[in-house]
Amino acid sequence: MEEANIVVIGGGVIGLSVAAQLSKTNEGVYVLEKNRRIAQESSSHNSGVIHSGIHYPHGTLKAELCTRGNTELYRLCRDQNIPCKRLGKLTVAVSEEEIPDLDRLVKNGEENGVKGMRIIDKQGIKKMEPNIVGEMAIYTESTGIVEPDELSNYFMSVLKNNNGTVVTDTEVTGIEDRGNIYLLRGSSAGKKFNFYSRTVVNSGGLNSDQIASFVGLDVDRLGYRLTYKKGDYYRIKGDPPVKMLVYPVPQGNWLGIHMTPDMAGSVKLGPNSYYVDEIDYSVESNSDQFMEEVRRLMPAVAGIEIQPDSAGIRPALAAHGSSFPDFIIKHEREHGHYGFINLIGMDSPGLTASPAIGEYVAQIYENEIDE
Numbered sequence: 001m002e003e004a005n006i007v008v009i010g011g012g013v014i015g016l017s018v019a020a021q022l023s024k025t026n027e028g029v030y031v032l033e034k035n036r037r038i039a040q041e042s043s044s045h046n047s048g049v050i051h052s053g054i055h056y057p058h059g060t061l062k063a064e065l066c067t068r069g070n071t072e073l074y075r076l077c078r079d080q081n082i083p084c085k086r087l088g089k090l091t092v093a094v095s096e097e098e099i100p101d102l103d104r105l106v107k108n109g110e111e112n113g114v115k116g117m118r119i120i121d122k123q124g125i126k127k128m129e130p131n132i133v134g135e136m137a138i139y140t141e142s143t144g145i146v147e148p149d150e151l152s153n154y155f156m157s158v159l160k161n162n163n164g165t166v167v168t169d170t171e172v173t174g175i176e177d178r179g180n181i182y183l184l185r186g187s188s189a190g191k192k193f194n195f196y197s198r199t200v201v202n203s204g205g206l207n208s209d210q211i212a213s214f215v216g217l218d219v220d221r222l223g224y225r226l227t228y229k230k231g232d233y234y235r236i237k238g239d240p241p242v243k244m245l246v247y248p249v250p251q252g253n254w255l256g257i258h259m260t261p262d263m264a265g266s267v268k269l270g271p272n273s274y275y276v277d278e279i280d281y282s283v284e285s286n287s288d289q290f291m292e293e294v295r296r297l298m299p300a301v302a303g304i305e306i307q308p309d310s311a312g313i314r315p316a317l318a319a320h321g322s323s324f325p326d327f328i329i330k331h332e333r334e335h336g337h338y339g340f341i342n343l344i345g346m347d348s349p350g351l352t353a354s355p356a357i358g359e360y361v362a363q364i365y366e367n368e369i370d371e
């Protein structure tokens, strides 16, 4: 019988950050990951943007953990040589009607404590990004990009240096709450296993609602049910038309198709947003929606060609309706499962927030479980 002190289910950037943080003060921390390698799902199918925190409503976990994560991520990148670039971002109102949306964003950003925001006029936009045409923009100095795989690898190295363990090719398919210990069942490298742990952290990304149901939680009643919201990316061929990140004004909770330079400067467009039933990372959308956004933001630039690039799938909370879908990070003792922590609906800005999420979960563990 294998026994752990803490098991984290899911070796994405968030599960690894949580495990790394917990391993600093606890023995016997394990990450169980169903794939052969870590971080092969959302954690390597995203925009790689270090968000500033202006988008998320003040008072939400996303706002708090994103702004904190932004500062910590830049510090980590500097201290640990993780590739990142503080490129800055323009959020562009292409018409007068969109300007009030910018004002709302700035106000929200200020409430969230985002530093380095500036309103830029038409001429200013032209100076900063000569190909972009807009009436007004917000410049956010603290937005940037990071290499997501390197960040996941860093968290894994911290865990291993602290005697923690990552077990890949190991899928959890059932969990039993036996009062003072959890029995996890599943298959590891094709063989069945039983694994015991005092504490379980569910960081299963797109499967986290299913994993919560394993322990007996009613995911529909609790609002934990996920749907899959896919986003495709296209890439601009040839010379990059912008140097920094360029976003439209957001549409509701969706940030819109944006332009994101990668570490080499090549510019990705996307992601768009549509519901799917299956996890399939092939690009399914045609180029129309992407070219439309290019023409809206860069009406004077002729001859831009784009090609399909990649796709990601967001774990979207099904029950949020029109309200804001916040991260769910919850110790389930009030639902009768002491020592079981759920992380559900961990979509954007989960990459940016990952260092802060690790600390947040470690705090829950110290305050509520490790007594």
Ligand SMILES: Cc1cc2nc3c(=O)[nH]c(=O)nc-3n(C[C@H](O)[C@H](O)[C@H](O)COP(=O)(O)OP(=O)(O)OC[C@H]3O[C@@H](n4cnc5c(N)ncnc54)[C@H](O)[C@@H]3O)c2cc1C
Residues within 6 Å of the ligand: 009, 010, 011, 012, 013, 014, 015, 016, 032, 033, 034, 035, 038, 039, 040, 041, 042, 043, 044, 045, 046, 047, 048, 049, 050, 051, 170, 171, 172, 173, 203, 204, 205, 206, 207, 208, 211, 230, 231, 271, 311, 312, 313, 314, 315, 346, 347, 348, 349, 350, 351, 352, 353
């Ligand atoms: C299209 C898109 C763009 C995004 N852009 C950004 C961005 O620019 N900036 C930003 O900050 N955030 C962004 N995000 C969000 C960010 O990518 C996620 O918040 C983050 O990667 C989630 O990490 P995770 O570890 O929770 O999930 P995942 O990376 O999905 O990891 C979950 C892991 O759990 C494993 N697993 C699942 N079930 C089991 C099981 N039963 N047993 C064992 N293992 C299991 C999976 O294999 C997986 O490895 C984006 C997301 C998407 C989809």
